[in-house]
Amino acid sequence: MKTYEDFLAVGEDEKERMNFIRASVNDYIQSDDYLMAQNAFLYFNGENPTINHYEKLIYDFAGRAHVDMWTANHKIASSFFGLVINQEVSYLLGNGIRFGSDSTKERLGSTFDEDVQDALEYARIGGVSYGFWNQDHIDIFRCTEFLAFPSEETGEIMAGLRFWQLDKNKPWRYTLFEIDGYTEYIQRNGSEMEIFREKRPYKIRRVMTQAEGELSVDAENYPSFPIVPLYANKLHKSALVGKMNTLDALDLVCSNMVNNVDEGNLIYWVLKNAGGMDDLDDAEFIRRVKTLHVVHTENGMTEATPATIEAPFEGTQSTIDMLEKKLYDDFQAFNSSAVTASNQSATAIRASYIPLDLKTDMIERQVTRFVKGIFALAGIDDEPTYERNQLINKTEETQNIVMQAQYFDNEYVMKKLLAINGDIDQFEEIAKRKAEEEIQRGLALQNETASDDAKDGGDT
Numbered sequence: 001m002k003t004y005e006d007f008l009a010v011g012e013d014e015k016e017r018m019n020f021i022r023a024s025v026n027d028y029i030q031s032d033d034y035l036m037a038q039n040a041f042l043y044f045n046g047e048n049p050t051i052n053h054y055e056k057l058i059y060d061f062a063g064r065a066h067v068d069m070w071t072a073n074h075k076i077a078s079s080f081f082g083l084v085i086n087q088e089v090s091y092l093l094g095n096g097i098r099f100g101s102d103s104t105k106e107r108l109g110s111t112f113d114e115d116v117q118d119a120l121e122y123a124r125i126g127g128v129s130y131g132f133w134n135q136d137h138i139d140i141f142r143c144t145e146f147l148a149f150p151s152e153e154t155g156e157i158m159a160g161l162r163f164w165q166l167d168k169n170k171p172w173r174y175t176l177f178e179i180d181g182y183t184e185y186i187q188r189n190g191s192e193m194e195i196f197r198e199k200r201p202y203k204i205r206r207v208m209t210q211a212e213g214e215l216s217v218d219a220e221n222y223p224s225f226p227i228v229p230l231y232a233n234k235l236h237k238s239a240l241v242g243k244m245n246t247l248d249a250l251d252l253v254c255s256n257m258v259n260n261v262d263e264g265n266l267i268y269w270v271l272k273n274a275g276g277m278d279d280l281d282d283a284e285f286i287r288r289v290k291t292l293h294v295v296h297t298e299n300g301m302t303e304a305t306p307a308t309i310e311a312p313f314e315g316t317q318s319t320i321d322m323l324e325k326k327l328y329d330d331f332q333a334f335n336s337s338a339v340t341a342s343n344q345s346a347t348a349i350r351a352s353y354i355p356l357d358l359k360t361d362m363i364e365r366q367v368t369r370f371v372k373g374i375f376a377l378a379g380i381d382d383e384p385t386y387e388r389n390q391l392i393n394k395t396e397e398t399q400n401i402v403m404q405a406q407y408f409d410n411e412y413v414m415k416k417l418l419a420i421n422g423d424i425d426q427f428e429e430i431a432k433r434k435a436e437e438e439i440q441r442g443l444a445l446q447n448e449t450a451s452d453d454a455k456d457g458g459d460t
Contacts, residue, residue: 004149004158018193037126040238048077051251072262076254094389109137123230127238133377228373250323272303332359
């Protein structure tokens with residue numbers, strides 16, 4: 001692992017820096033953390049690398065292993081890990097992040113909510129992601145494309161390197177981020193690495209003039225390193241760590257079930273009193289059965305009986321159910337099948353969310369640290385809040401709010417009712433219409449009262 005002190009020891013010589021960049025990237029892509037993150041992204045996309053490389057083996061009399069080319073070897077990869085990650089991100093950030101000031105969202109950029117969702121998704125998969133505050137918005141980097149150089153004394157990230165290659169025959173690109181600016185490098189096929197763009201500051205203000213066109217007037221950097229890490233957890237590890245073997249077992253059992261069904265679909269024939277037949281005779285027998293659908297026996301002595309193989313379904317299904325339950329428990333995920341009954345009470349639904357809430361509490365701390373790190377770079381003084389995206393019993397929740405309405409003001413009750421139905425964004429419009437209705441009702445009451453008074457006066 002390369003540190004910021006290792007980077008400083010290289011000095012300012014560009015050739016030495018480029019050698020350091022190449023060596024750092026080569027070491028990183030061979031590290032356990034990088035390989036784990038790379039595999040985790042495959043699991044997330046439903047491409048189990050373990051099951052995809054699994055081969056059945058058979059052994060000969062000498063004990064030598066050979067790939068089994070005769071039996072079925074279906075490879076079924078599940079998307080369970082992707083389901084878990086999507087559930088976590090949607091549960092915490094599906095309704096966006098709320099702030100005390102209305103201007104905060106505007107200062108963070110129009111796509112801030114989506115960017116933070118991407119950052120959390122990448123972090124939970126790979127263990128960490130990075131947000132680069134780019135003047136008026138954030139750019140998100142995966143851990144498979146960004147290498148951080150932390151300080152040996154504080155652990156704080158003081159420099160970093162983004163690297164990527166679009167294809168094997170395309171050039172490598174590198175961007176070296178430092179506190180006082182960033183430098184871009186390129187390495188084309190068959191060529192040495194070279195500077196693509198010289199170091200430049202992070203913030204450049206430009207003004208347009210009619211005579212000279214675009215004119216740079218000011219350039220400055222941020223008070224600290226402008227890239228903030230978002231960690232998956234306090235161990236900085238992928239959410240897949242500790243659960244990969246169970247997920248592999250689930251995929252293997254599902255694959256074996258399909259293999260058993262595939263092999264069990266074959267009808268085989270039991271031939272009695274046919275000891276004189278060899279393999280060629282057997283093949284000819286099967287050919288005639290498939291083409292003519294007629295079986296001849298000799299002198300009434302030979303018997304041909306079809307038979308099938310039953311795949312062991314019940315035992316395999318029980319194993320699958322057990323592994324799925326263990327995965328839900330290990331991932332602390334919400335199992336929607338447990339609350340699909342129409343008579344589930346609000347209390348039962350809330351109880352089903354307890355494991356996910358406990359996990360989300362820890363994830364929320366990491367997201368809040370990330371957002372506050374962005375605030376420090378953007379010069380924003382605010383606090384993020386979150387509204388978790390829960391499944392609820394709408395009827396029961398509505399009844400509870402109506403029963404308690406006398407203890408709260410109208411605005412609170414209205415917002416609660418709108419939140420249940422997912423219409424909280426319409427509060428301002430509905431509140432305005434409701435106020436107009438109150439005014440019209442008051443005017444109608446005044447007119448009715450005036451009319452009654454006039455009638456009473458006329459009668460007198």
